[in-house]
Amino acid sequence: MKGGLIGHGGVVVFDDTIDLAHQARFAMEFCSIESCGKCTPCRIGSVRGVETIDKILAGIAVDANLELIRDLCHTMKFGSLCALGGFIPFPVMSALEHFPEDFRRARLAPAA
Numbered sequence: 001m002k003g004g005l006i007g008h009g010g011v012v013v014f015d016d017t018i019d020l021a022h023q024a025r026f027a028m029e030f031c032s033i034e035s036c037g038k039c040t041p042c043r044i045g046s047v048r049g050v051e052t053i054d055k056i057l058a059g060i061a062v063d064a065n066l067e068l069i070r071d072l073c074h075t076m077k078f079g080s081l082c083a084l085g086g087f088i089p090f091p092v093m094s095a096l097e098h099f100p101e102d103f104r105r106a107r108l109a110p111a112a
Contacts, residue, residue, distance in 0.1 A: 020095035042085025
């Protein structure tokens with residue numbers, strides 16, 4: 001897939017049953033846990049990213065929250081001081097761009 005990205009310096013392979021919205025959430029959650037806390041875009045942005053993706057998955061104001069997550073990713077990408085906060089938006093935005101249908105399913109639990 002041209003322009004696809006869902007990992008951090010490695011090759012990540014999924015079959016067609018994976019839910020990319022949950023993988024995007026995982027990326028944000030990883031960042032929130034691993035953030036050093038030095039810069040606001042990474043420290044606060046990743047926590048808000050998890051909360052926003054949870055709202056999307058729950059079917060709450062999906063369009064508004066999709067716009068919010070895109071804006072948040074832009075802020076993290078260009079405002080974070082290190083590669084962690086600056087790179088986390090790439091898998092999230094890739095999932096949004098290439099698998100938008102995964103963000104339109106109202107459910108919190110990953111597909112079994």
